[in-house]
């Protein structure tokens with residue numbers, strides 16, 4: 001088995017292909033990729049933590065709520081989605097506050113940012 005080799009760009013010595021530090025001159029040949037890979041997921045975790053921190057509330061997808069409002073508005077689908085079960089039950093018994101609630105909610109959801117918090 002032949003070991004793959006490369007040449008050190010500093011001193012020209014033959015070193016193994018995945019060598020990070022040249023054994024001849026001791027200079028760094030490669031970026032430490034493993035450390036980069038470790039730090040990236042941490043950044044993502046930190047971001048999601050901040051989002052959760054802002055929330056303390058329920059995060060809702062605007063378009064999901066809008067679709068639920070249109071198709072399941074009479075059953076309070078979007079109210080249940082927002083975690084407002086009481087309002088949802090009220091919508092079931094009043095057919096979406098006699099349709100007025102659905103129209104009002106549709107416009108108010110449309111004006112909200114995505115995602116929005118309730």
Ligand SMILES: [Zn+2]
Nearest residue numbers: 008011022025
């Ligand atoms: Zn070298």
